[in-house]
Amino acid sequence: xxxxxxxxxxxxxxxxxxAAAAASIDGLAGMTLSQLAGGLGVSKxxxxxxxxxxxxxxxxxxxxxxxTFLGAVVTPALDANEGLPRVMALVDAWLQYxxxxxxxxxxxxxxTLSEFDSRPGPVRDALAAARRGWxxxxxxxxxxxxxxxxxxxxxxxxALAFEIDALLSVANVDRNxxxxxxxxxxxxNLIALRLGVPAIPRRRRRTAKPGGSR
Amino acid sequence: xxxxxxxxxxxxxxxxxxAAAAASIDGLAGMTLSQLAGGLGVSKxxxxxxxxxxxxxxxxxxxxxxxTFLGAVVTPALDANEGLPRVMALVDAWLQYxxxxxxxxxxxxxxTLSEFDSRPGPVRDALAAARRGWxxxxxxxxxxxxxxxxxxxxxxxxALAFEIDALLSVANVDRNxxxxxxxxxxxxNLIALRLGVPAIPRRRRRTAKPGGSR
DNA sequence: CCTACCGATCGGTAGG
DNA sequence: CCTACCGATCGGTAGG
Numbered sequence: 001x002x003x004x005x006x007x008x009x010x011x012x013x014x015x016x017x018x019a020a021a022a023a024s025i026d027g028l029a030g031m032t033l034s035q036l037a038g039g040l041g042v043s044k045x046x047x048x049x050x051x052x053x054x055x056x057x058x059x060x061x062x063x064x065x066x067x068t069f070l071g072a073v074v075t076p077a078l079d080a081n082e083g084l085p086r087v088m089a090l091v092d093a094w095l096q097y098x099x100x101x102x103x104x105x106x107x108x109x110x111x112t113l114s115e116f117d118s119r120p121g122p123v124r125d126a127l128a129a130a131r132r133g134w135x136x137x138x139x140x141x142x143x144x145x146x147x148x149x150x151x152x153x154x155x156x157x158x159a160l161a162f163e164i165d166a167l168l169s170v171a172n173v174d175r176n177x178x179x180x181x182x183x184x185x186x187x188x189n190l191i192a193l194r195l196g197v198p199a200i201p202r203r204r205r206r207t208a209k210p211g212g213s214r
Numbered sequence: 215x216x217x218x219x220x221x222x223x224x225x226x227x228x229x230x231x232x233a234a235a236a237a238s239i240d241g242l243a244g245m246t247l248s249q250l251a252g253g254l255g256v257s258k259x260x261x262x263x264x265x266x267x268x269x270x271x272x273x274x275x276x277x278x279x280x281x282t283f284l285g286a287v288v289t290p291a292l293d294a295n296e297g298l299p300r301v302m303a304l305v306d307a308w309l310q311y312x313x314x315x316x317x318x319x320x321x322x323x324x325x326t327l328s329e330f331d332s333r334p335g336p337v338r339d340a341l342a343a344a345r346r347g348w349x350x351x352x353x354x355x356x357x358x359x360x361x362x363x364x365x366x367x368x369x370x371x372x373a374l375a376f377e378i379d380a381l382l383s384v385a386n387v388d389r390n391x392x393x394x395x396x397x398x399x400x401x402x403n404l405i406a407l408r409l410g411v412p413a414i415p416r417r418r419r420r421t422a423k424p425g426g427s428r
Numbered sequence: 429c430c431t432a433c434c435g436a437t438c439g440g441t442a443g444g
Numbered sequence: 445c446c447t448a449c450c451g452a453t454c455g456g457t458a459g460g
Binding site for chain 1: 238239240241243244318319320324325327328329331332333338342345368369372373376377379380381383384385387388390391392397400401403404407
């Protein structure tokens, strides 16, 4: 019926996606409207028409990046059984999300949380909420693993979730610094150790026949 | 003899110190010359006279912040015996350095490393070098503790240093997000657990008589 | 979604 | 010829 509304939504989606990619490198404050417009081949004011202010764009960017994160990390891990298997599935999906550079600057959340952690306001609040959701998910799956006896009761689930997230986050920074993926393996091995999982080296892709296990 | 040279050094020192404080909140790219000039009550061009370009200023800021970090965290820990005691002294000094807000935005290194980890150049190289030095210091003291039997041989010293740094770094972000120091305690307890140290709650200040233990 | 602008401020540099 | 600043302004770009 109204083609303009449809086109507008598509533009907004493309802008938010481009913005998330840019923010993973330059930050949510460091990215500029001109930079986004140039990357998309549109005018700066078309972005300003879609999102009134830069803060509105930043909030939309956080929302889009959160969706991308959920799709890349959380959704795939839901195939694994609850408890320890799902925790390891989340960890492996997270490491692959970083290794595959779903965002060019590594994990969007790690980059923007440390950028905004000392800048109170709605952007920081949105990032903090996303972080709380991630930690809660990890913690709840750890708690299930602890109740079933697959994971040690010490440290408590919240603390272990904090530790796993810490190892992943710093591995992301180290990987960006060196463009080397060994920090990701280091983090994986440490997490496996802390979960009491044998430190089997991560399975390489394309060991199965094409289209095999899918 | 030449008062001007002396004055110049003092100005440079004051600018770099102010820049480190600003960068801990707004980032090394986010801080502006006008902001620094305003905070110091000097003109913008006096900063530009001291440091030719912004990148020169950023490099001087990293150097000044590194000195501050060494003075606040590393030097005090040298009083402790090598090995496990010094590792815990480094950890406690680090946590107090963050809690006392030596930099207003928490740890300068955490803030700027994640800002520059995807921006190749001399600034990133300087930050990465400071990080390597810190990890090497931690790792060498852990290795000494392992050789003396105070610290478990597993995980290896490098990995354990990576893990301790990860817990400290994420505690810094969480503390900034909430302006609550409980993440610092969480990290401290986890580190103590991983080092096999009893998780004694951190000693509160001013339990001794004024001027007592000093 | 465009061109055409604004007040302001960016990093950097001129002459004094 | 040096430094340490100043007020003013350069070309570009910020968000709106």
